[in-house]
Amino acid sequence: MSAIIRPRPALQLYGFQQRWILDPARFKIGMFARQTGKTFTTTLEVTDDVFEAAVNQRRSRWVILSRGERQAKEAMDSGIKLHAKAYDLAFTDLGETEWLSESGVSYRALEVELPHGSKITALPANPDTARGFSANVFLDEFAFHKDSHAIWKALFPVISAGWKLRVTSTPNGKGNKFYELMTGQDDTWSRHAVDIYQAVADGLPRDIEELRAGIGDEDAWAQEYELKWLDEASAWLSYELITAVEDEAAGDPDRYQGGVCFVGRDIGRRNDLHVIWVWEQIGDVLWERERIEQKRATFAQMDDAFDEVMRRYRVGRACIDQTGMGEKVVEDAITRYGAVVEGVLFTGPSKLVMATAGKEAFEDRKVRIRMGDAPLRADLHKLRKVASATGAPRFVADRDDDHADRTWAAFLGIHAAGGTRYEYGYEAVRGGDRRGHGERERHGRTIDPELRGGLV
Numbered sequence: 001m002s003a004i005i006r007p008r009p010a011l012q013l014y015g016f017q018q019r020w021i022l023d024p025a026r027f028k029i030g031m032f033a034r035q036t037g038k039t040f041t042t043t044l045e046v047t048d049d050v051f052e053a054a055v056n057q058r059r060s061r062w063v064i065l066s067r068g069e070r071q072a073k074e075a076m077d078s079g080i081k082l083h084a085k086a087y088d089l090a091f092t093d094l095g096e097t098e099w100l101s102e103s104g105v106s107y108r109a110l111e112v113e114l115p116h117g118s119k120i121t122a123l124p125a126n127p128d129t130a131r132g133f134s135a136n137v138f139l140d141e142f143a144f145h146k147d148s149h150a151i152w153k154a155l156f157p158v159i160s161a162g163w164k165l166r167v168t169s170t171p172n173g174k175g176n177k178f179y180e181l182m183t184g185q186d187d188t189w190s191r192h193a194v195d196i197y198q199a200v201a202d203g204l205p206r207d208i209e210e211l212r213a214g215i216g217d218e219d220a221w222a223q224e225y226e227l228k229w230l231d232e233a234s235a236w237l238s239y240e241l242i243t244a245v246e247d248e249a250a251g252d253p254d255r256y257q258g259g260v261c262f263v264g265r266d267i268g269r270r271n272d273l274h275v276i277w278v279w280e281q282i283g284d285v286l287w288e289r290e291r292i293e294q295k296r297a298t299f300a301q302m303d304d305a306f307d308e309v310m311r312r313y314r315v316g317r318a319c320i321d322q323t324g325m326g327e328k329v330v331e332d333a334i335t336r337y338g339a340v341v342e343g344v345l346f347t348g349p350s351k352l353v354m355a356t357a358g359k360e361a362f363e364d365r366k367v368r369i370r371m372g373d374a375p376l377r378a379d380l381h382k383l384r385k386v387a388s389a390t391g392a393p394r395f396v397a398d399r400d401d402d403h404a405d406r407t408w409a410a411f412l413g414i415h416a417a418g419g420t421r422y423e424y425g426y427e428a429v430r431g432g433d434r435r436g437h438g439e440r441e442r443h444g445r446t447i448d449p450e451l452r453g454g455l456v
Contacts, residue, residue: 015202016194017041021048025190029167031182033196034224035211036204038168039071039140043079045166046138050118051087059117061135065125065151067144068248068371069108072122075140076110080120089114101128130155136164143172143179144243152177170224173239179229196225217378224374236355236383236395237407241362242369243377251370253290256280256313261289263309263318264412266405267302267326268295274302275409276309279367279417281316286361286417288369289313291376291406303332310337317416319344321408342419344412351395355383357418358411367414379406 013021020030020041032038046062053060064080066072084091092113099109099121109123123129125145130137131154145151159165169178182191200206215221222228223239230239249255257280264277274294279286292305309315315337322330322343330343344350361367370376383404385395395404 012203013041013044014199014204016192016199017044020192021045023190023192027165027188028190028192029178029181030169030192030194031171031178031227032168032192032194033199033227034170035206036194036196036199038170039075040079042138042140042166042168043075044083046120046136047080047083047087047089049136049164050084050114050120051089053118054089054115057116059119060114061118062120062138063133063135064120064122064138064140065130065145065155066122066140067146068124068246070248070371071140072110072124076112076120076122080112080122084112084114091115099123099129102132103128125151127151127154131158133158134161134163136166138166139168141169142167143169143176144246145176146244148177171227171229172223172243174229175238175240183229193227195227215374215378217375217382219381220374220378235381236359236385237362237380239377239381241359242380245362245365245367245369246371246373247287247368248371250288250368251291251373253278253312255287256289257282258314260316261313262286262413262416263313263315264409264414264416265306265318265320265329266409266412267321267323267329268405269299269325270296272403273405274305275405276305277406277409277413278309278313279413280313281417284366286367286414288367288410291370291409293406299329302329306333307336315340317342317419319412319416321346321412342416344415346408354408354411354415355385355395358407358414361414367410369410376406379404380410383407 016032017037020028021044030038030042043064046064050060050062064072064075066075081091081093094111094113097109097111098106100106105128107123107129109121111119111121113119121133121135125139127147127150130151135158137155137159139145139151139155142148167178167181172178181189182193194202196206196208196211200208211225212221215225219230223230259280259282262279262281264275264279266273266275268274272295274297276290276292277288278290280289281287290309292309294302294305297305310318318333318337318341320326320330320333320341320343323346326343330341333341334343344354383395
């Protein structure tokens with residue numbers, strides 16, 4: 001048979017992408033720096049496989065398991081469909097379908113059907129969706145999949161029947177199956193590792209220094225761009241804990257269901273961020289509903305942002321950092337909203353109490369945060385617990401300008417959810433008077449756990 005003439009890909013391929021695509025190994029795993037087009041490259045390989053099947057009048061079957069529905073859609077729309085058009089492959093877009101798992105649970109899947117009965121399916125990964133397919137499999141961003149060990153256990157009997165397996169990701173700590181596969185010493189896998197320096201050397205148009213400065217976090221840079229496996233021993237929240245509670249439905253104010261909300265507010269004026277974090281309680285889970293971040297804002301601008309939150313949500317309790325410049329902020333907020341607002345003095349004991357409650361919420365999967373938010377992920381991970389000169393524990397978040405402000409706002413909100421709630425009813429602000437019903441309840445509470453023995 002004459003050689004198959006393949007169309008040119010939709011975009012230029014760099015050296016590391018060519019090496020990946022031309023590698024014929026059945027089991028192939030790649031650790032790629034962020035922003036190097038790993039999903040684009042592997043979906044190109046998948047499309048190329050389907051093209052070759054069409055030329056030879058046979059069918060090919062692929063399943064793409066992504067970390068969430070949004071990522072599955074991106075792999076299909078910006079990968080498979082784009083490449084299929086470049087290959088001039090006629091395909092039928094089956095759109096969004098309901099895929100029924102062996103356990104009887106249905107999941108949203110995206111499918112395209114190609115010549116000679118070939119089919120590509122993209123859907124979010126979990127142990128249920130990894131089971132029951134007879135197909136080649138692409139695990140996209142596998143280090144960030146929830147329950148990666150369980151997914152692998154469910155998946156391996158499927159691909160052990162002779163199908164191909166492609167696994168790609170950036171590192172995400174050492175507590176996941178991707179780390180085990182990538183660092184294994186066996187010859188089962190063909191392993192590829194492409195850090196940002198290699199990618200640029202191969203032609204990727206990136207200004208490394210500009211990119212590094214934009215990231216602004218040395219841990220995130222080391223892991224996501226230099227492909228270093230970070231020692232998670234000192235991190236208060238591991239990357240595994242953080243990514244396990246990420247959800248596509250979190251962080252979207254439009255998804256507010258009208259439930260009681262709990263607000264954390266970390267005060268920052270110059271170099272630090274002013275962060276307002278809104279949690280909505282749904283059942284026993286706190287969902288990140290909105291996060292407002294301001295830098296170098298005036299106190300009036302910060303208060304306006306807080307007032308807007310109080311107008312839009314049913315706030316049961318709001319805890320505000322009262323330390324330093326927060327004294328007046330708390331005083332003014334109590335004047336406007338009364339007992340629904342509480343000030344929290346940041347002391348060693350109070351931070352330990354809040355950080356412990358926050359970590360337990362992450363460990364118990366009682367929170368949901370915005371998916372794929374790199375600055376938030378880095379902020380949550382940077383918090384470290386160290387011993388002071390006296391042996392007492394303290395928390396640090398160095399190597400950055402904002403000192404984990406997002407993290408403390410989240411912890412303040414989690415703490416707010418653990419105390420007495422006072423629902424603030426949507427009272428409109430009239431005539432420029434921002435006192436609201438707080439005029440009737442001027443005397444809110446200020447918390448100093450160091451004096452009171454704990455947060456209540």
